[in-house]
Amino acid sequence: MDINLLIDFGSTYTKVLAVDLDTETVLGQEQAVTTVESSIMVGLQNALNKLYTANPVIKEEKINKRLACSSAAGGLRIIAIGLVPELTLEAARRSALGAGAKIVGSYAHELDEESICEIEANTCDMIMLSGGTDGGNKEVILHNARALAGLKKNLVVLVAGNKVVRSKIKEIFLSAGKQVEVTENVLPDVNVINVEPARTAIRNIFMERIVKSKGLDSAQAYVGSILMPTPMATLRAAKLLAEGTKDEPGLGELLIVEVGGATTNIHSVGHGYPRDGSVILKGLPEPYAKRTVEGDLGIRWNAHTIFELANDRLRENLQLNNYQESIPHVEEVTRGMGGNVGYVPQDEQGFLLDTSLARTAVQVAMERHAGTLREVSGFGGLVPVQYGKDLTDTKVVVGTGGVFRYGLFPHSILEGVLFDSRAPFSLKPKEPCFYVDKGYVMYAAGLLADVAPTKALRILKKHIQQISKQISK
Template sequence: MEYILVTDVGSTTTKARLFQKIKGEWRYVLSGEAPTTVEAPYENVIMGVQNAIREVEELTGLKILSDEGKIIKPHYDGHGVDFYCTTSSAGGGLQRMVAGVIKTMTAESANRAALGAGAIVMDVIAVDDGRPDYEKIERIRHLRPDMILLAGGTDGGTTTLVMQIAELIAAANPRARLGADYKLPLVFAGNKAVRPAIKKLMGDKFALSIVDNIRPVLEIENTEPARRAIHELFMEHVMSHAPGYPELMTWTDLDILPTPAGEGMAMQLIAYIEKKNVLGVGLGGATTNVYSVFDGKFVRSVSANLGMSYSICNVMKEAGIKNIMRWIPFEIDEGDLVDILRNKMIRPTTIPHTLKSLVVEHAVAREALRLGLKHHKTIATRLKGAKRAQRMIGDILEYTLKETYIDMMKIDIIAGTGGLLSHAPRRVQSMLILTDGFQPEGVTKMYQDSVFMMPHLGVLSKAFPEIAWNIFDKDCLIRLGTIIAPAGTANQGEPVAKVRIELPEGEVFERDVTFGEIIRVPLAERTQAKAIISPTHDFDVGAGLGKTLETTIEGGVVGVVIDARGRPLVLPEDDEERRKTLVRWFESLDMYPEAFLKECKGE
């Protein structure tokens, strides 16, 4: 094998990435991009794929397409590639409805399974979701999903309530999004005792697929069989009816994956290779996908209404204009800011042309990340109902513990992808956006996608994990550096920690850090240093309150950032004081040009 081609058929752009074996190791060569052609007048994704590949051909001189417009395989004498695969989110990706018995138990588990398979969940219907039956039927009828996932009941548990939900779906008789000429796929992953009744009720109306129960007992969540079934049905029913996909499926050497599933596999690859807890984000124009691999458990959440272009006004609506304004270091009228964001929404492909408009987008990104993580924590939860006294169905004796198991102190790596992060003019900007949005605690490594390549390498890792990691490591992952963030709060200027970093060539950085400071220490990429962090009694860096942590830290293109602004991060209430504080932080990190920051200060 010498050449591998991977494409991503996105909602607006089709992106081709060419990889080549050079001197015995696999490397990224270059990219070709073209508008996606899923909608009228073209209605054939093949055309967009061919156009993206032609750009690769022009730039490399390698002839990949035959005279008939198909990919030549295998590679020979300057023609063709050896392997081709693709991801896709064109036409709205994989949209599905989820149904279960108890909203916080089986329905929640089914929701996690659907999200993990790369789906956008349109709605979650449950017996106890507070809506009357006629409203549920009306909702199911109007959704027009690509697929339905029905769960409910432990094995040998309730049958009546499972059938109640099934009968609502049957009565609604929903139609598939991509036309009425085929049966809507339905995956049943509930109580095995009701399988015969489900077959009888649903068998003729739906393309029914029965898999193992998602919650066979309350203590166990088994999402993998449902995830696999979702993917198989996605290929068999949804992709085979989308314009141009049947032909594209004959070209690929692997099944087509939904783009978020590819992105999720890339995040899992980082966690697997590094053997660490990872929190990742795909910050898109229409959606924000948050991924976590925590103690080996992978969870994805999609905030389908939070994005940086099409959905930018939804971020404003959910966060509130004041929360966006708090990150802006210059005076701006609230009405003007609203107009800037509305203009971005109606012209989603425009890019910032002034530093002020760039800073505004960075402010929105922080809020999109904050809200995305908040939503993710509602998905990444402990199993409800497990080992708890159950007085009556739905009335569960709750533990007095945090709902989510995501502990920022135990997150070792944060990884970001998406246009705004990948194309930030200075890498320190994306590092601080990720830091302010997610607020990591303790010692955390920060990674970023160089060019949008994570979905491509995620799908490639299914067939060739070692090749995918080699390209990932050498050409995709930019190591931004390490954040040291003591958790706790204090008054401005009070001592937070004594930090000692033993740098290469015998240099030593030593400093008593005070509250409100943020400091950048240069340390080159792939360079390690020993750090000794001794927090005061009110602060924790991972060893406990007031306890010293000795650890090895890694450098990056930004270096090491010591963030003593406190957790949770609180900005001053007074507008003038807040703007001065932001400028001081930005100056300390060399975030934006000096002249611009002086202008923000009114100098």
């Protein structure tokens, strides 16, 4: 047996999953509450004890490899800073999101005193500083570097801007005693996006510095290293599932819908080019593997925010799902969820409320992720212009997360991604097939993607299940 142990130090639960790569099977999986406050190893050991007890074939001494990811202690939180919101700042945001980070602040142009105070008060882990194409504007990024060098907190700063002044910026931070790393420009030329070097640098910083600062280094003696943030593992799994390998076909262009207690994330793998030759594509080139994170749409921490943000839509979904309680009751329950993030529904009405919250979160998150079609004035009349990805032809949508694994009505939740004629300019999927990650193996497949990609893909394909529409009682 070639037993590999895959670990996810989650914000709420530490999950462990053991696979035998020889037979490409999942031997067992368990979870326990994450224990960041005391020692991360307590929660891990609790999960392992449950795993070994339930699956006697898995023994500690038989484990050949251990791989881990983490979103514990808030995950990887980054502030992105650029010159122009639609250009260098957007390129920086995409780099950070693709590396598995959560954007907790965005700033464009020159930082003023108010912005510096906000950054000082922000509980972020890293600052990503960009600005200017190579050989372009250098004054703004230099101004921002000098302003950030005066911060009292000692954050890691990743510089990914105009190469003409990178060495000077590095010296500014080093002279101020700050931690600084330099990588290639995320926007070396107008409409040329270069995110991979920054993503690699973010991952390295996460492993070498952020893991230690969050107290996760206590697990390294057992695991070896925390390879990546959990969202990055999910994005890798999505790419593997879409593309396949030379020995195992993938499913083609797809969407991964990840609904959690703190965020709702959408991952799309596909080019998203215009389907109609008359449509003009504008804006920065979209990444082939794209991830967006909506920190205001978690169905526990932000349940009441969903109630307030999309009240009409939530009411519509509650009615659609035959939820029987009154709206004042819904308001009371969602308000209390933020202080009880471990809440688990106890009856069908509870599951229907969860379903409605998740469906609403997915609808809003999908609108933010998908591209849009607009008509602008041009020579000879109105011209159709596309911004972002056209996802209307996406044929595969996979739901992952506890609400899909344990919930009763996953199909209703995934319907939140669908094109809506009431918003005809949002380029959302029209006729996809729905799947759920019933085995909760998405993160594990992402961890294995570099080690044994074909085996990881086969395991993942075994544990995603196509679903049809359910009708509640």
